Amino acid sequence: MKLGLKDIEKAKERIVPFVHNTPILSSTLLNEYLGHEIFFKAENFQKIGAFKARGGVNTVAWLLETGQKPNHIVANSSGNHAQAVAYAAKQFGIPATVFMPEYSSKVKIQATRSYGAEVILSKTRDITDQKVREAAQKKGTYWVPPFNHDQVICGQGTAVYEAFHQVKDIDAVFTPCGGGGLTSGSLIATRGLSPKAKMFGVEPLNANDAAESLRKGSIQRLSGIPDTLADGAMTMAVGDITFEYLKQLDGFYEINEDDLVYWTQWLTHLLKCRIEPTCAMPMEAIRQWLRTQKTKQRVLMVISGGNVDQPTTLKIWENDCLTQIPQR
Amino acid sequence: MKLGLKDIEKAKERIVPFVHNTPILSSTLLNEYLGHEIFFKAENFQKIGAFKARGGVNTVAWLLETGQKPNHIVANSSGNHAQAVAYAAKQFGIPATVFMPEYSSKVKIQATRSYGAEVILSKTRDITDQKVREAAQKKGTYWVPPFNHDQVICGQGTAVYEAFHQVKDIDAVFTPCGGGGLTSGSLIATRGLSPKAKMFGVEPLNANDAAESLRKGSIQRLSGIPDTLADGAMTMAVGDITFEYLKQLDGFYEINEDDLVYWTQWLTHLLKCRIEPTCAMPMEAIRQWLRTQKTKQRVLMVISGGNVDQPTTLKIWENDCLTQIPQR
Numbered sequence: 208m209k210l211g212l213k214d215i216e217k218a219k220e221r222i223v224p225f226v227h228n229t230p231i232l233s234s235t236l237l238n239e240y241l242g243h244e245i246f247f248k249a250e251n252f253q254k255i256g257a258f259k260a261r262g263g264v265n266t267v268a269w270l271l272e273t274g275q276k277p278n279h280i281v282a283n284s285s286g287n288h289a290q291a292v293a294y295a296a297k298q299f300g301i302p303a304t305v306f307m308p309e310y311s312s313k314v315k316i317q318a319t320r321s322y323g324a325e326v327i328l329s330k331t332r333d334i335t336d337q338k339v340r341e342a343a344q345k346k347g348t349y350w351v352p353p354f355n356h357d358q359v360i361c362g363q364g365t366a367v368y369e370a371f372h373q374v375k376d377i378d379a380v381f382t383p384c385g386g387g388g389l390t391s392g393s394l395i396a397t398r399g400l401s402p403k404a405k406m407f408g409v410e411p412l413n414a415n416d417a418a419e420s421l422r423k424g425s426i427q428r429l430s431g432i433p434d435t436l437a438d439g440a441m442t443m444a445v446g447d448i449t450f451e452y453l454k455q456l457d458g459f460y461e462i463n464e465d466d467l468v469y470w471t472q473w474l475t476h477l478l479k480c481r482i483e484p485t486c487a488m489p490m491e492a493i494r495q496w497l498r499t500q501k502t503k504q505r506v507l508m509v510i511s512g513g514n515v516d517q518p519t520t521l522k523i524w525e526n527d528c529l530t531q532i533p534q535r
Numbered sequence: 536m537k538l539g540l541k542d543i544e545k546a547k548e549r550i551v552p553f554v555h556n557t558p559i560l561s562s563t564l565l566n567e568y569l570g571h572e573i574f575f576k577a578e579n580f581q582k583i584g585a586f587k588a589r590g591g592v593n594t595v596a597w598l599l600e601t602g603q604k605p606n607h608i609v610a611n612s613s614g615n616h617a618q619a620v621a622y623a624a625k626q627f628g629i630p631a632t633v634f635m636p637e638y639s640s641k642v643k644i645q646a647t648r649s650y651g652a653e654v655i656l657s658k659t660r661d662i663t664d665q666k667v668r669e670a671a672q673k674k675g676t677y678w679v680p681p682f683n684h685d686q687v688i689c690g691q692g693t694a695v696y697e698a699f700h701q702v703k704d705i706d707a708v709f710t711p712c713g714g715g716g717l718t719s720g721s722l723i724a725t726r727g728l729s730p731k732a733k734m735f736g737v738e739p740l741n742a743n744d745a746a747e748s749l750r751k752g753s754i755q756r757l758s759g760i761p762d763t764l765a766d767g768a769m770t771m772a773v774g775d776i777t778f779e780y781l782k783q784l785d786g787f788y789e790i791n792e793d794d795l796v797y798w799t800q801w802l803t804h805l806l807k808c809r810i811e812p813t814c815a816m817p818m819e820a821i822r823q824w825l826r827t828q829k830t831k832q833r834v835l836m837v838i839s840g841g842n843v844d845q846p847t848t849l850k851i852w853e854n855d856c857l858t859q860i861p862q863r
Binding site for chain 1: 558564567579580584641642645646649800803804806807808809841844845846848849852853854855856857858860
């Protein structure tokens with residue numbers, strides 16, 4: 208692996224003043240239901256409500272540290288990365304412009320603006336992407352990509368890095384996988400801190416480009432916008448940098464929409480947290496993996512974020528899953 | 536006041552091994568919106584998901600301490616008090632029977648059973664109340680009431696007691712008011728620890744028996760089951776013990792259902808927490824009170840619980856309130 212534990216440690220040092228060391232949550236009831244111990248790194252309580260703050264802040268801090276301070280930062284995103292870059296730029300007093308598709312959740316657009324970034328809305332994702340490319344041409348402008356970037360990866364890896372210092376003897380780590388930034392960073396941290404621990408990625412079955420890529424040995428792209436509630440994992444393809452790390456995972460899970468809704472309801476209920484559907488995928492993967500284990504396991508899961516809009520909330524709670532207790 | 540700070544301190548000592556000292560939450564964005572500082576004592580992260588664990592545990596621990604150990608504990612409740620008594624009884628190895636109406640949320644019935652209590656369901660609240668009265672006749676059986684009891688009040692008061700040690704210079708405290716146990720205990724703690732701080736109670740306008748009682752100077756009873764999403768404040772009347780404390784509040788607010796839904800959505804969104812609609816009432820009262828203040832205030836609010844079932848969740852999120860940013 209190109210990046211190692213030292214790179215994560217450096218990222219951690221850079222971001223400490225600007226992000227939270229989020230708490231570890233657990234549920235006695237869930238542990239009783241499953242017969243194992245599950246620890247949740249609660250990045251929904253992170254700045255901007257998602258782990259993305261880590262990668263954003265680390266990248267901007269690294270630019271300054273290496274004498275590359277830009278006079279303008281740009282990014283394109285419909286989601287948490289938009290807020291992360293706006294937040295990061297603000298911490299270092301650098302003007303930021305974030306290009307977002309009009310269909311982005313109003314709540315995320317508002318929040319991005321409230322961190323002081325200029326938000327430019329476009330009709331489609333394609334126009335958004337075109338505009339950021341143009342803006343990035345300007346001298347002194349730095350484009351912070353959402354995942355395919357060493358410093359973004361190292362920033363995201365600090366969540367699992369911290370968790371290993373908060374909980375001892377972790378047997379396995381599960382993270383949701385969109386573009387692969389969080390999963391890659393978590394892999395580096397896990398391999399560096401606990402070579403015996405297993406590390407798994409998880410994706411929605413309806414947006415399984417990473418799983419397909421791993422099966423075929425080359426990066427596969429989704430053919431159209433996927434139909435999944437896990438909006439944080441709707442990325443069309445992983446990156447060439449992140450793909451190299453994904454190949455080294457101990458396994459990869461694809462989760463259907465029913466299971467995703469089921470665990471969004473149950474984790475919300477048990478942990479009393481606001482949880483994006485994207486975070487509920489790893490929980491189903493954990494349940495499936497635990498069924499193959501003969502001894503009691505200690506599992507770490509990253510709750511990646513808590514930014515959910517009203518239409519998504521209604522979809523999540525359409526049917527009542529809380530009447531069916533989780534089964535081993 | 537009959538009870539004082541010493542009684543709360545004793546309760547705190549009793550319950551320490553069995554309940555969480557819950558964290559204080561805050562939202563930078565909310566504080567910016569309102570121009571003041573709001574601190575939330577997060578009792579949704581308490582054992583059983585609500586402050587009620589405090590009163591339940593304190594009462595049972597006090598029975599043991601004073602040589603009154605019962606051989607059977609009973610309670611009647613459709614909600615968090617059922618779970619609290621089940622949890623408390625389990626901690627001291629005392630068998631418990633909880634009488635609940637059939638229409639109680641399945642999630643709360645399940646949870647009460649999972650704490651080891653026998654749950655007996657009845658068609659109506661009246662039959663439930665009749666059954667607990669009969670059960671309580673048996674020698675050696677103790678009936679833990681939901682609010683009108685010194686030790687229940689002192690237990691509930693420990694939440695605000697802790698909060699005053701977690702946050703300094705609080706100007707005002709707001710709590711939701713159902714039967715008045717939390718509000719009474721909070722008043723005792725507030726007066727004892729910070730005589731200059733104001734203390735307010737808050738009720739749904741559609742279940743405003745306490746406000747009516749305060750206006751008329753005698754305990755008023757609701758004429759029928761109230762139509763409010765704040766199920767934690769649907770109590771038909773306050774008790775003779777709690778009423779004496781409620782009379783000493785600095786003010787009392789009645790909140791309509793629209794504002795209640797608005798703040799349930801916004802606090803869920805900003806704090807990334809699962810929040811009962813009951814807890815959102817004080818937030819609207821805080822906004823109203825802050826409008827009358829000329830200087831920056833530091834306000835404490837108790838998030839009373841996080842147990843919400845699926846039908847209630849759907850009602851809360853029926854319309855999108857997140858598009859309207861909170862106004863001063």
